[in-house]
Amino acid sequence: MTPFLYKIAEVFYAQYGNELYRHTFVFPNRRAGFFFQKYLAEIAGKPLFSPSVITIQELFASLSPYRPADKIEMLVMLYDHFGRISGSDESFDDFLYWGEMLLNDFNDVDKYMADAKQLFRNVHDFRSMDDDLTHLTEKQKEAIRRFWTNFMPVGESETKKKFQKTWQILYELYSSFRAELQEKRLAYEGMMFREVAERAGAGGLDSPGKHAGLAEQGNQDKPGFPDGQDRADKPNGQGEQSYDQSASYIFVGLNALTPTEIALLEYVKNQGIADFYWDYESPQVHDSQNRASLWVKDNLRRFPSKFILQDSTGNGEGGKTDAGRPEKTSIEVIGVPSGVGQAKHVTQILLRLIGSGAIPNPDEAINTAIVLPDERLLLPVLYSIPEEIEKINVTMGYGLSYSSISALMEHIAGLQRNIRESAGEMMFYHRNVLSILNHPLVYTSAKEEVEALKTYILTNNRIVVSDSEFPQHPLLQLIFRPLTAWHDIFEYIKDILTFIYNTLTDEKRVKEEAGDSTRPIDLEREFIVQYHKTVTRLQDRLHTARNMSLETCFRLLNKLAHSISVAFSGEPLSGLQVMGVLETRVIDFENLIILSMNEGVFPLKDPVNSFIPFTLRKGFGLPVYEHQDSTYAYHFYRMISRAKRVFMLYDTRTEEMQTGEVSRYFYQLKYLYPDYFNISERVVAYDVAAPEILPVSVTKTPEVLRMLDAFRKGGESFLSASLINNYINCPLQFYFTAVEGLYEEDEVRESVESDLFGSIFHKLMETIYSRYKAKTVTPDVLTSIAKDDALLTKLLEKAFAEYYFKQKDEPRPLLGQHYLIGEILRSYVKQTLETDKQFTPFEFVGAEYRFRTPYRVNAGLSVNFKGIIDRIDKVGDSYRIIDYKTGTGMTDFKQIADLFDGSKPNRPYQILQVFVYALFYAQEYPDVRLSPAIYYLRSIFGDPSPAVTCNKRPISDILVFMDEFLSLFNNCLEEIFNPEIPFTQTRNTKNCQWCAFKELCNR
Template sequence: MEPFLYLIARKYYQEYNGDLSEIAFIFPNRRAGIFFQKYLAEVAGKPIFSPDIFTINDFFQKLSPYRPADRISMLFILYKEYGKLGHSDESFDDFVFWGDMLLNDFDDVDKYVADARQLFRNIKELKEIDESFDYLTKNQIDAIKQFWSNFNPINESKKKIEFLSIWEILFSLYSNFKERLKEKKLAYEGMIFRDVAEKAMAGNLPDTGYKKIVFIGLNVLSRSEEIVMKKLKDRGIADFYWDDASPYVKDKHNKASYFLSKNRILFPSELEIDITGETGHRQHIETIGIPSAVGQAKQAGEIIENLIRENKIPDVKKAINTAIVLPDEHLLLPVLYSVPGEIDPLNVTMGYTLSNTPVAGLIESIFDLQKHLKMQKGNAAFYHRNVLSLLSHRYIMLSGEKDIFALSNDIRRYNKVFIDAKELEINDLLKKIFVPIYDIRQAAEYLLDILEYMQMNTDPDEKSEASDYTSLSPLEKEFLYHYYITINRLKEVITEYDIPMNVPTFFRLVTKMTGNISIPFRGEPLSGLQIMGVLETRALDFENLIVLSVNEGIFPIRKTANTFIPYNLRKGFGLSTTEHQDSIYAYYFYRMIYRAKNIFLLYDTRTEGTETGEMSRYLYQLKYHYRLPIKEKLITYNISVNDAAPLVVTKTGPIMEKLQRFLEGGDKALSASAINIYINCPLQFYLKSVERIQPDDDVSENIEASTFGSIYHKVMEYIYQRLQGQLVTADILEKIQKDEKSLTRFIETAFAECYYQKKEPSALTGQNFLAGEIIRKYVKKTLTADRKLTPFRYIESERLIEMEHDFGGTKKVRLKAFIDRIDEKDGTVRIIDYKSGIRPGSGANREITFKSIDELFDPEIKNRPKAVMQVFMYAMMYSRLQPGYRIEPGIYYLRSLFENKFNWLIYYKPERISEAVHDFAPFDKEFVSSFNKCLNRIFDQEIPFTQTPHTEICEYCEFASICKR
């Protein structure tokens, strides 16, 4: 296979006897020029003076007196000129988006040498088109007429009127903007191209100093390029070579031929060169569908290994005959990690966009942090989600992993929704990060300070025990450096032009700038496996070609340019349109594959979001239009989910040892809730109570049901603890109900203890305030219910009872109970359990009614009255500690407090008639018997821990992901 550039290098070397010093060669990109020099060296076989090599952009800059301006500076200059035209009331923050769009449009207008005055005219009478646009073709005039006839802002929408008001000033804005740039000897790319083209049209094109200028491998030409190339051709010093040997590129039905047929007529070649090279070689074309982006990278690595085994890459040290092409630059790093180790060196010709680097993720987290900044009592406080996200970043972890973990756990443990900046300043780096930002100059210094610190402090400090640094790689330091110089440049421009903007706009500008900056990878350009983007393939040929992401929307790219100039006007004035883009990418593809022998085209088969998983139109064209023999392969991953096998935990020796800790002499005790969990699901009991597995803590911004209940319990305890041992009357409770100040203090104190987990209470705000008010209503309703029972003697709340219980002759289990409230009336002791959750069941009151004691322990019953089991267990334990008392168990369902006939009693209903349980004693013996049977099942080594048969229980289980229910 003789590459296109090799054929031209050989012909020119032969034609000029090796003396090419007065010839300039112009290429579409730098890479093509480097390969051309390589081929010249191969043809010469000896040292020669290299001719001058330019890209088309470099060549135009050489002929122009202007220096390229950076985009941010141009945005500021454009905004100032826009303000001078009577739009000074629009802020820079609102201007940025469409100002950037105008820069693209002005660039197009100049590259295609369009008449800006005519383009930006407000044409109200269509006859003006006929009088003023005689230099345009009929098709162009028809396109312009169609736009202005359809676009009639009179009595039309506000948007059309706004468009027209801006359109009327565009020519003045365009002209004034260019004048300001010229004063500074600056220009955008299109302005440079137009300057050179206009000089060429005026006959003032500077002498290039070359006897011959050779344009090689170009495709679509702008109007300015056509003008300059024609002028050089008329001087007799220009020569042109078009890589259109591929029959696909010549096919008039293929969009790839859109420009080249015209170019060959306008700019023919002087020398006869058979650019077809070696024809007739058999191509191996393989399409591979893979449901993964990273999977494509891994597959590319496997293809390379196969090519090595088949000797299609004869020298792994010089695999220059092979290229991996990445239409999606995000796959660069996965590909680099997937290339076989024996391939060395690698030559990455594409840059890696700064916005894809880890430091970009860090800066984005910092932006989010500042966006949600809140002032509390004059102090800066940061939102917990942004804080935790930032703390989990690897670069932050390098500043002291141990301390960072401790800080993160502290935020979760104490449920800190907004964290004071002072609490976060645990090391020097975090002291720099957790600082409130109020203006853009402060923002620039803030980011520069952080990046400089990270760049200078990435080596381990051997003297500091707290330091847990791991050195950053040279590549990561390069990322930091490029981010630093980008933000520093933005700071300089902001200072120079002194344009007011808010901090979010500054952050958006940083993101915009870094999105346009690519970090070049250094490598040996003329040896090794080539990894490149689509644009870098222009004019280059490879024997082995692996192209990833050959998906519709990626290759060809689905990207609509943001423009202020409507399609019809673009078409009418000869500017670039979507047809240009379609043609360009079709040419790239068909030219690229023409001389390759082994072609592997990989595409992603996944359908996610807006991605359809559809392979590119080019693959369909190869298969159905050109009917090429293509080997098709579809790689799938077996991700089918079989029914999860039942989980059974056998009580082995180690597990029995853990269970022994609940028995006499152990250090653990069983609670009523733990026993209820066992009855519902033995496996959940094992995970939660035996293995003590706890779900990851997270900050809860809203009061969860369990926390809500704890706060209510605590408020009731505060209210009644002052009355311990006293006779409680209706008057006392009514007075408490009306004491809003004390209730507020109790609620805030309960929040501090149960939710914020701190000693000092504080005023509630937001949703917590609303939750507090709901608790206030529940508390008042509880006191209203209690008033109906007065007078009674309050004994205590939140009573902890621990005892050993004999359940198998020689076996004793340790039990514990937290009784919500104990009071006494007329010699009867009430054991009350508060239930803050929604009462299941309907009017049947299933949770306060039971048919038999066995029902309380039967796991097969769907709506088992587990609350009755719990309060009966409390009654049993209390009766052992305080024998001789009549014990009356009861349940306060908070949701029932608002019913007209609130009832806290438990009812025994063996058949149709139910009776209230005023005394636990008649049920004691039977309860203990069933209770002991349950305990025996827990500690019986032959009975494993199994899953519940009732899957509805699994819906809110913490361990559902383990069980796969």
């Protein structure tokens, strides 16, 4: 394989030798210029002055009197013109989205030299469509008629009328916007291109050039391109250029030329100072049925080459379509069921290429490229490159938006967005606060203060944090302060960046003194520097902006950060090449590994986001989807045309919007061009069969038994009814919670969840009945309580203050969601009182009755037990042991054994709990008669009686069941402490549904 650029270097060095420096080579990208110079050095074999190497964009910029305008500055400028022309008071926030769309449209209009006045013409009625169309082509006339005939808003929707109203001002907006840019000597790219092209079409480019190569053209006293009358080096006095004696521009590897580019190329061709070389060796790009061929014939006809390049078989190129190939390109198409999986498979491909000698020197590997249509796979790919390949050159860079400092700025934007004022203080939403506190750059800068503040927020359930509650740490004081105007954002962010940068610098110094690596710190500092520059740049551009919100300014900053890449260090002409699709233009590799070969990714499915309707875009020659499709087709077929080995990896997953479909290019290769390629297909199938999940169990080792001893009599730990239920449900869950003391991480409660709801209800009932302790409660008493809404409101506010707001002594009126939950609680309290009437008169004995006592299981085992009985009443000669439950459940059971059977899907564990309470109350008061009751709040309006029943018969004396209950209860406790019985998983997987530890068990 002879690379295209090598052929160019070979031909021109043979023609001009040491005089080659007088010429300027124009490429589609800078990377192509690096490779060209590399090949030129190899061919020369000695030092020589290099010719000038520029891109087509740089050439236009060098010929233009304008400077490139900043996008943000243009948006502000365009917004001002829009407000003046339309009279609209639309905010910059609302304008931003379609303002960007208009900038793109104006850029296309100029780059493709469309007649803006006719394109944005104001159509009042059908007759006006035939006015002043003399300067348009028939295609453009038909496009205008077809669009406006179908669109005329008379009698149509408001949307159409609004579109026409906006359309009416577009030409004036376009003209006045460009006029201001011209006045400031600024331009967007399309405007710059058009200005150069129009001057070229008018017969002369005499504006000062910025590129050094231009100064060498023709008359040295006259900058820019020379015309025929001013050339000092005319041979034979005829005004014709002598090709071998004069400098020239050589355009290499271009393809999809815009009308502005065509105009410039036509001009330099007519001046006799240009030559053109097209990378059209691939037979596929000459196939008229292939979209890649769209511009081939026209380019070859318009801009022929001076010299003939040799193709791969030694034949002249010259646009021939029958060029044979010495050997077929090997193409392997590999389906991988994930994006990261593709990156990991790159390792195997590279090792195979090294092993086969296809990469002869792994230290260099410059003959191999990894192409990433999806830039998100860059980091996974870099982590997947084997150690054998030491040098890697990444063309793509790493997006600033992916950096940790960018993530911190997004958290800060969210913080400022959600600030509210209350009682004269600024309040910060806890989720935004915690996100910032947990960010590594903040945490490492203020560890002690961050930990203290996080603990304070969780302990006090602070949904919002006031500015007075933040510790006096400089960084925290810089971050957690409210911004009142968008102008303040820039200095605010720069202060934060400066502080973090200085902190990292101090940390770097410490590490250097200790001899540790500082690369991660260096990278973070570089990102901070780049972000600081971005903020300063935005600040400079927005100094004249008006009517902007904080959110819009933060959004602009985020958008700007997304457009910036921090370049990786590396030698561009050495090592494995990792690049995007556009970076491959004109460059050839023997080994190509292309990832994300999925339809919609490569070729990219990116519809034109434009205010100009498709019909008009097409009629006026503006780019549409077919243009993009042809461009990508050319890039693909050119890329693989000289490769020996091509690996195409695609994602086989079909999830959400992802189809898992391989790119159309693969099917074209397979069915249209099988004579040119040896194609193989395979799918990398991971073994997704679920491996046998081994049961998880914990043997009672001496250490585990030592921890269990804490529950024995005299120890510091206590068993409870809920822990016994945990053990019956799942012994392993009991081990995690009771023995190891594991628990779910505390979170700030934004809503009143079920456990908190239950705690507040318990507090309400306790407070209500505590006034009647040792007194007789009658129906009249219950009725009076239920009617006393002022009392209930006061109790609700106190309960919320204690359990939810965590400010027991500061009750406050309930508002919003809290008010609604309070009303629900009020209704439950009233219905509970109504249910209690059926047991009146009764004596209220106590609420929240607590016991902590040793319990003797057998001669060798006594354990500590504790519990809280929600309520105890005396009805006649019987004491009711009452338990409140916020959910639903059963009050009936068939036999005592059911309470201890963990295999049952609906084990009545609530009944076991109330039996345990009765057991320990009976130990303290052995002569009383006990009957259990459970109040289920969710069914309290429909269930007439909360009494626990056995086979539908109320239990009036629990002592009847106690012998059987004690036997099973003691067996359960003995099992817990039996060293021979491990803690095992439950056999009832329904118990795992809401278990916090199910991932540990692979359930």
